[in-house]
Each structure stands twice: as structure tokens, then as C-alpha cells.
Amino acid sequence: xxxxxxxxxxxxxxxxxxxxxxxxxxxxxxxxxxxxxxxxxxxxxxxxxxxxxxxxxxxxxxxxxxxxxxxxxxxxxxxxxxxxxxxxxxxxxxxxxxxxxxxxxxxxxxxxxxxxxxxxxxxxxxxxxxxxxxxxxxxxxxxxxxxxxxxxxxxxxxxxxxxxxxxxxxxxxxxxxxxxxxxxxxxxxxxxxxxxxxxxxxxxxxxxxxxxxxxxxxxxxxxxxxxxxxxxxxxxxxxxxx
Amino acid sequence: xxxxxxxxxxxxxxxxxxxxxxxxxxxxxxxxxxxxxxxxxxxxxxxxxxxxxxxxxxxxxxxxxxxxxxxxxxxxxxxxxxxxxxxxxxxxxxxxxxxxxxxxxxxxxxxxxxxxxxxxxxxxxxxxxxxxxxxxxxxxxxxxxxxxxxxxxxxxxxxxxxxxxxxxxxxxxxxxxxxxxxxxxxxxxxxxxxxxxxxxxxxxxxxxxxxxxxxxxxxxxxxxxxxxxxxxxxxxxxxxxxxxxxxxxxxxxxxxxxxxxxxxxxxxxxxxxxxxxxxxxxxxxxxxxxxxxxxxxxxxxxxxxxxxxxxxxxxxxxxxxxxxxxxxxxxxxxxxxxxxxxxxxxxxxxxxxxxxxxxxxxxxxxxxxxxxxxxxxxxxxxxxxxxxxxxxxxxxxxxxxxxxxxxxxxxxxxxxxxxxxxxxxxxxxxxxxxxxxxxxxxxxxxxxxxxxxxxxxxxxxxxx
Numbered sequence: 001x002x003x004x005x006x007x008x009x010x011x012x013x014x015x016x017x018x019x020x021x022x023x024x025x026x027x028x029x030x031x032x033x034x035x036x037x038x039x040x041x042x043x044x045x046x047x048x049x050x051x052x053x054x055x056x057x058x059x060x061x062x063x064x065x066x067x068x069x070x071x072x073x074x075x076x077x078x079x080x081x082x083x084x085x086x087x088x089x090x091x092x093x094x095x096x097x098x099x100x101x102x103x104x105x106x107x108x109x110x111x112x113x114x115x116x117x118x119x120x121x122x123x124x125x126x127x128x129x130x131x132x133x134x135x136x137x138x139x140x141x142x143x144x145x146x147x148x149x150x151x152x153x154x155x156x157x158x159x160x161x162x163x164x165x166x167x168x169x170x171x172x173x174x175x176x177x178x179x180x181x182x183x184x185x186x187x188x189x190x191x192x193x194x195x196x197x198x199x200x201x202x203x204x205x206x207x208x209x210x211x212x213x214x215x216x217x218x219x220x221x222x223x224x225x226x227x228x229x230x231x232x233x234x235x236x237x238x239x240x241x242x
Numbered sequence: 243x244x245x246x247x248x249x250x251x252x253x254x255x256x257x258x259x260x261x262x263x264x265x266x267x268x269x270x271x272x273x274x275x276x277x278x279x280x281x282x283x284x285x286x287x288x289x290x291x292x293x294x295x296x297x298x299x300x301x302x303x304x305x306x307x308x309x310x311x312x313x314x315x316x317x318x319x320x321x322x323x324x325x326x327x328x329x330x331x332x333x334x335x336x337x338x339x340x341x342x343x344x345x346x347x348x349x350x351x352x353x354x355x356x357x358x359x360x361x362x363x364x365x366x367x368x369x370x371x372x373x374x375x376x377x378x379x380x381x382x383x384x385x386x387x388x389x390x391x392x393x394x395x396x397x398x399x400x401x402x403x404x405x406x407x408x409x410x411x412x413x414x415x416x417x418x419x420x421x422x423x424x425x426x427x428x429x430x431x432x433x434x435x436x437x438x439x440x441x442x443x444x445x446x447x448x449x450x451x452x453x454x455x456x457x458x459x460x461x462x463x464x465x466x467x468x469x470x471x472x473x474x475x476x477x478x479x480x481x482x483x484x485x486x487x488x489x490x491x492x493x494x495x496x497x498x499x500x501x502x503x504x505x506x507x508x509x510x511x512x513x514x515x516x517x518x519x520x521x522x523x524x525x526x527x528x529x530x531x532x533x534x535x536x537x538x539x540x541x542x543x544x545x546x547x548x549x550x551x552x553x554x555x556x557x558x559x560x561x562x563x564x565x566x567x568x569x570x571x572x573x574x575x576x577x578x579x580x581x582x583x584x585x586x587x588x589x590x591x592x593x594x595x596x597x598x599x600x601x602x603x604x605x606x607x608x609x610x611x612x613x614x615x616x617x618x619x620x621x622x623x624x625x626x627x628x629x630x631x632x633x634x635x636x637x638x639x640x641x642x643x644x645x646x647x648x649x650x651x652x653x654x655x656x657x658x659x660x661x662x663x664x665x666x667x668x669x670x671x672x673x674x675x676x677x678x679x680x681x682x683x684x685x686x687x688x689x690x691x692x693x694x695x696x697x698x699x700x701x702x703x704x705x706x
Contacts (some may be wrong), residue, residue: 017614041639055634062622063634066614073614077522159614161518162262165511168621172629177273179632179671218388 003097006088010097014071014105023067024109027143031060031113032186036120048206049096049128050135053121057139059205060113061146061196065167068070068102068108068150071171083107091242097232099151104220106147109138114139131205138219145219149195149226155233169195170225188212245533249546252516256639259512266341266508266596267558273501274562275434275569289576290484291351292365293371296657298579300431301350301371302479303443305343306337306457307425315390316342316424317461319404320359321472323383325453327433334361337665338430340455342389344396344422345687346415353415356427359399361453366514367398367411371483377410386459394418404459424456428477428683433665454480476692484578485658486667493576495588495675496657498566499559502592503625506599509554511613513547513600526706536701540608544601544694551600556593561588579656587679591654594683598651599624600691608697623648623689632671640669641676650675 014020014148033054039049047054072095075081088094122128127181128183153170154163174194191194191197199222200213213221254260276279278307289615293299320341324336338457341358355369357377365377377400396418399412430453458472517540520526533539565584567577599620607616627649644650655677660668668674675682 015598038634038639046636055630058626058629059622060617062626066618069614145535159258161515161617162258164614164617164623165507168618168625169504169507172621174624175629176503176625179502180497182329235309 002073003093005094006097007100009084009087010071010094010101012100013226014101017070017074020067022068023063023070024105026063027060027067027106027109028111028113028116029161030063030177031056031143032116032120032140033112034059035113035117038106039117039120039124043124043200046125046127048204049121049125050118050132050205052116052126053128053204054117054135054203056113056117056141057200059141060110061171062168063170064106064143064147065150065164066109067106068147069154069160069163071102071152073163076242077157077160078220085242091237094153095230095237099148100148102151103144107144108141110140127156134215135203135205138215141216141219142199142202145222145226146195146201149222149229152226152229152231152233155227155237161238195222197215198222245538245542246546248511249531249539249542253512253546253550254573262508262512263554266505266551266665267554269499269504270499270555270558270592271561271566273504274498274558274566287373288536290609291580293351293483294308294353295370295372296581297372298484299351299371300480300482300484301352301452303339303429303481304475304477304479305427305429306473306475306705307348307423307427308385309421310391311421313390313392314424315388316460317388317404318342318457319384319386320701321322321384321458322456323359323453324455325361325430325451333451335430335665336362337480337482337663338367338428338451338452338453340428340457340475341426342398342424343389343427344389344391344415344418344424346418346422348423349450353417354481354569355398355413355415355483357389357400357410358427359383359385359387360482361430362588365400365410368481368663369396369415370411373413374662375411375413376418378408379531390426391418391422391424403691407473426455426460427481428453428455429479429481430477431665432483434525434548447694450478452476467664470476480664481666483659483661484527485664493575494568494657494673495563495567495580495585496655498562498570498577498594499588499655501562502559502655504560505555506624506677507621509596509600510603511550512606513551513603514574514613514616514620516543516547516615517604517607518611519609521706530706532586536706537698540694540697540701541606544604545677546599547604550599552593552597554588554593555596559592563609567607578657583658584659588641588655588657589681591679591683594687595651595654598649598690600682600687602648602686602693605693605697607692609693609700624651625649628652628670637669644670645676645685648686650677650682651686653677654679 039053075159084094085091089192099161150167153166157163174190175197178190181187199211201211201213201218263651290298291301325338338361339358339578343356345354346352356366364379367375386404388399390397394414395412397412399407401407430451433451454476456474536691597653603620606619610616625642631643658676659672
């Protein structure tokens with residue numbers, strides 16, 4: 001099969017999976033809903049209004065993780081993965097196609113979520129001005145990268161439940177640990193390497209000097225995690241029996 | 243009984259699950275020893291003193307004092323009382339204190355009783371750090387104060403004019419030797435205020451404050467020799483229980499238990515798989531054929547996975563609270579001491595937290611029948627509200643979130659105590675939950691009960 005056919009096959013599997021459309025709607029609703037609520041209750045003056053208005057990304061990413069884990073995990077669970085690999089012996093191409101489909105779908109689903117978030121922020125928060133491109137596009141890319149990371153983790157663990165646990169653990173563990181470490185240097189280092197704590201710095205618009213890591217570099221850290229897990233996933237998939 | 247054994251066999255024979263549960267324990271213990279890593283605090287230099295009740299206390303003040311043998315009393319007029327909150331901040335902090343104190347000795351943490359005027363809390367009679375009685379609410383100076391020691395009892399009185407006296411309270415401090423120290427003291431606590439300069443963490447400004455009081459008309463009575471004239475005393479510090487928070491010292495036991503969250507991930511995954519794996523492989527039909535009363539199957543699963551999680555969490559927490567804290571102290575990290583009962587609550591609470599979350603995940607797995615959504619729902623409702631509360635939301639919204647969501651259950655791990663007599667930022671990010679420990683746990687139980695009812699409904703109504 002050529003590359004386009006592999007991609008189309010994955011797209012067909014993705015869009016016909018039960019509940020997938022609802023999950024994608026969930027990405028947008030979760031992102032927009034929590035964002036709007038955070039903007040509403042924060043009301044008035046907050047230090048970084050744009051970032052507060054994008055709080056919902058924290059919720060949206062969890063739904064993204066489900067969306068991204070299922071295409072891999074379900075195929076292993078049902079054993080259909082052997083059929084896929086029989087049809088396309090270049091296993092890396094199958095995983096690559098899955099990553100592309102997931103990334104594209106998440107990007108499309110995230111757009112309304114992010115737009116509504118920014119709109120709600122503008123509506124309820126004061127001092128909301130200028131420079132919306134980096135946080136807006138950053139939020140979109142952040143969600144896509146979390147999707148790619150989840151595809152990679154799922155390829156490594158081959159089980160939806162374990163993969164989703166690992167993804168959420170990986171995302172939330174670093175900020176939680178940073179909160180409990182008294183030493184400021186250690187806290188900063190933890191925030192610099194954590195995929196969520198570093199990646200979310202792309203949403204900041206104020207106090208950039210105080211961030212543990214610069215906005216785009218932070219997103220780069222998340223990209224490195226995603227790429228790393230995808231590579232390990234591909235390597236293991238090529239080596240292991242399916 | 244057979245049902246329980248069947249479910250236990252299913253749990254222990256899946257190698258991945260056993261490994262995951264084992265890793266949960268490793269995660270809790272491993273992270274428990276890591277935070278703080280090493281410090282340069284070696285007791286006794288930076289250990290806090292403990293009061294008569296065993297709690298950690300702050301005991302820093304200035305005073306003019308002399309010994310008093312047997313019974314006796316001292317009367318004084320507080321002529322003036324003023325202070326500041328660091329450079330640029332005029333005025334007394336609310337818990338600035340000036341008055342008369344009787345104490346067992348000059349060592350830190352000694353038993354005492356004191357009657358005082360305060361910055362904004364009127365006249366007070368306090369003893370042994372944690373006990374506080376209110377006198378008249380107006381704290382106008384000049385004001386007369388008298389303290390009388392009669393055997394083991396100490397009486398505080400106040401007066402507007404030095405003629406008509408009102409008793410504030412008579413208290414019995416834990417230990418008063420026959421010869422005590424008595425005198426005029428002044429102190430003014432650390433103050434802190436939240437500011438919102440940096441996103442992501444509640445910024446805190448604050449620092450030491452200072453107070454100065456003038457005492458005159460000192461009139462000793464009883465066995466105390468004549469003193470006279472007036473004294474002006476300036477002090478900074480506090481005579482009160484120690485609190486953690488912005489001005490806290492060292493690491494709290496709660497912080498060493500942060501690994502609970504990672505443990506939770508493993509436990510929740512296993513608990514959800516317990517039921518979703520049966521649906522996926524179709525073995526659930528065999529199970530229900532063997533035991534047609536489906537609710538009993540669900541109960542047996544809940545009991546088995548809950549018990550396993552409880553034992554695991556408790557054992558891991560014991561290791562963290564004992565070995566972990568000891569190794570941190572050995573590295574020179576100061577770990578706040580907690581009363582034994584609180585330590586027991588932390589340990590049992592951690593086990594309970596894991597157990598209830600496991601049952602929650604099991605119920606969600608039964609309800610949703612998909613492991614990915616069940617795991618996400620269980621983890622997200624536990625973790626996301628907590629993160630939002632400590633890092634993003636304004637205080638009011640944060641408190642409501644930690645009252646209403648399953649994340650309220652983390653309150654059971656709170657080791658810091660809240661005291662009315664100490665001003666502090668009692669915020670979630672400083673380790674203070676809006677609900678009492680078991681109250682928060684009850685909220686988590688409520689959600690779990692709700693999910694279980696939903697699970698029971700779906701289990702009995704839907705095809706397997």
C-alpha cells in the first residue's frame with residue numbers, strides 16, 4: 001500500500017470508531033467550558049488574563065489523551081493490529097499514519113475550544129490585550145503534541161488503560177511535585193523538564209522573565225517528550241511480536 | 243466467601259496488575275523521600291520548640307520580668323501601644339500583643355498564662371499557646387491589666403480606669419512551679435498577605451512586624467518586692483502555636499506524601515481494568531453465569547481491590563512517615579513534627595484514599611465499560627480540581643472546588659493545623675483545605691457512592 005492508502009485506512013478506522021466524534025466534541029467543550037468558568041470566577045484583574053482564559057487546556061488535554069490512546073490501544077485489545085500489520089508490513093508507517101490522523105483531528109477539534117476560550121477571556125477579564133497569536137496557536141499546538149505523546153505512549157504500553165494512566169501521570173506529576181518541593185531551584189528544574197509545566201509556558205503573556213522556561217522552548221520540551229515516545233513506540237513495535 | 247476468593251485470584255494472577263500495584267507502593271515511597279533532598283538544618287539549631295501540649299510553637303517576645311515566689315499579683319497600666327509591619331507599613335498587626343505574663347520559666351515552650359491587649363482582637367487571656375479567651379472587644383489604650391497567681395490558677399483582669407475591674411478568665415496552665423517568672427511582655431507576629439504578581443503560584447509578601455508598648459503605674463502585690471516607674475518594651479515575634487505556610491519552616495509530612503498521586507494512577511488503572519478487562523474478554527458472562535446476583539460480584543470486586551489498595555497505601559504511608567521523614571531529617575531537612583494522632587490519620591487516610599479511589603474507578607469502569615474513559619474520569623476528578631485550586635483560581639473558587647469535587651478527599655492528608663490565634667494565609671496552596679480532614683474524605687465517599695449506584699443500575703439493567 002502506498003502512504004496515502006495507509007493514511008486513508010487509518011482515517012477510516014478513526015472516524016468509524018464508536019464514540020470518537022463525541023470525544024472530539026468533548027475536547028472542544030472541555031477546553032472551552034473550563035476556560036470560560038475560570039475566566040468568569042476570576043473576574044476583573046488577574047496577573048495574566050490570557051493565560052487564565054486558556055485554563056481549559058488542562059482539561060482538554062485529558063480528553064485529547066483518550067482520543068489519541070484509543071486508536072492504538074483498541075486495536076491491540078481486539079487483535080486487529082495483526083491484520084493491520086499484515087496489510088502494511090512497514091509498521092512505522094501504520095503508527096505514523098495514526099499519529100497524523102490523531103494530530104489532525106485534535107487540531108481541528110481544538111480550534112473552536114481555543115477560540116471560545118479567548119472570546120470568554122475577552123468578555124470577562126480586564127487588561128486583556130494584544131499578542132493573542134502565541135498563546136492561541138500555542139494552545140492548539142500544545143493539544144496536538146499531547147495527542148502525539150499519547151499515541152507514542154500507547155504504542156509502548158499497548159493497553160489503553162495503562163497508557164492513559166501513564167499519560168495523565170506524566171502530565172500531572174511534575175506540577176504536583178513542583179508544588180511540594182520547598183527548594184526553589186529544584187522546583188524550577190522540575191518545571192523545566194515536565195511536559196505539562198514546560199509546555200504550558202507557551203500560554204503566558206506576562207511575567208515572561210519569571211517563567212521556568214521561555215514560551216516556545218517550553219513547547220519544545222513537550223515536543224521532545226512526544227517525539228521521544230513516538231520513536232520508542234516505533235522501535236518497540238518493529239521489534240516486538242504484535 | 244467463594245466469590246471473594248475468586249475475585250482475589252483474578253487480581254493476583256494477572257502479572258501486570260500485581261506489578262502495577264507494587265509500583266504504586268514504590269512510587270509513594272520513592273517520591274516521599276525525594277522532596278527537599280538535602281538541607282542545612284541540623285537540630286537543635288532550627289528545630290521549633292514544643293509547648294506543654296506537644297505541639298510546635300513560636301515563643302519569641304520581649305519582656306521585663308522578675309521571679310515571683312508563691313502567690314502574688316501585678317497590676318499595670320498599658321499607657322501606649324503602637325507598631326509597624328516592616329518598613330513602610332504603619333500600625334499594629336491584628337495579633338500584636340502587650341500585657342502581663344506568668345510563666346514557668348524562661349525556656350522556650352514553657353507553660354504560661356498571660357493577659358494582654360492586642361492589635362485588633364481586644365483584650366485576651368491566653369495560656370499554654372493554644373488556649374484563648376476573649377475579654378472586652380474594644381482594645382483602647384490606656385488600659386489597666388492585672389494578673390494574679392494563686393496556687394495553680396492564674397486570673398487575668400482588665401479595667402478602664404484602674405478602679406472597677408472585670409475578670410477576663412481564670413485558667414490553670416499545665417505546670418507552674420512554686421517560683422515563676424512574671425513581667426510585662428510585648429510581641430508582634432509575622433504578617434503575610436497574598437499578592438498576585440506572578441501567575442501560577444500565589445505570590446506572598448510579608449515579614450516580621452514590630453510593636454512597642456509603654457507600661458506605667460506598675461503595682462506589684464503579694465510576695466513580689468517593690469518595682470516602680472514605667473517601662474517601654476519593643477518586641478517582635480509571637481507566643482502562639484507554630485503554623486506552616488508562607489512563613490513556615492521546613493517540610494510538612496503532607497508534602498512527603500505527594501507520591502500518593504502517582505500511586506493513585508497505578509491503583510486506578512488496575513481497579514478500572516478489573517472490570518473492563520472482563521467485559522473486553524467476555525469472561526464477565528462466565529462470571530455472571532457462576533454468580534447470577536451481579537451486585538454481589540460488583541461488591542466482591544470492590545472489596546478485593548479496595549482492600550488491596552488500602553493495605554498498599556497504608557504500608558507505603560507508614561514507610562514514608564517513619565523512614566522517609568527520618569532520612570529527610572538525617573539529610574538536614576526539617577520535617578514539622580505532628581501529634582501522633584495526626585500521623586495515624588495521615589497513614590490510615592492515605593490507605594483510605596487509595597482504597598476509595600480504587601472503588602470509584604471500579605464503579606466508573608462498570609458504568610462506562612471503557613477503561614480509558616473510566617481511568618481518565620477517576621484521575622481527572624481527583625487531580626485537576628486540586629491543581630486548579632492551588633495554581634490558577636482565586637481563593638473563593640478554589641475553596642469551593644475543594645469542597646465539592648472528589649479532590650476534597652486529599653484533605654485527609656492535611657497535617658498543618660489551623661489556629662484562630664494566628665493570622666496566616668490558610669490557603670490550599672499552603673496546605674490548608676477548606677473542609678476538615680474526614681469531612682473532605684466524606685465528600686469523596688459521597689461521589690464514590692453515587693458512582694456505585696450508577697454502576698449497580700447499569701449492571702442490573704444492561705446486558706453483559
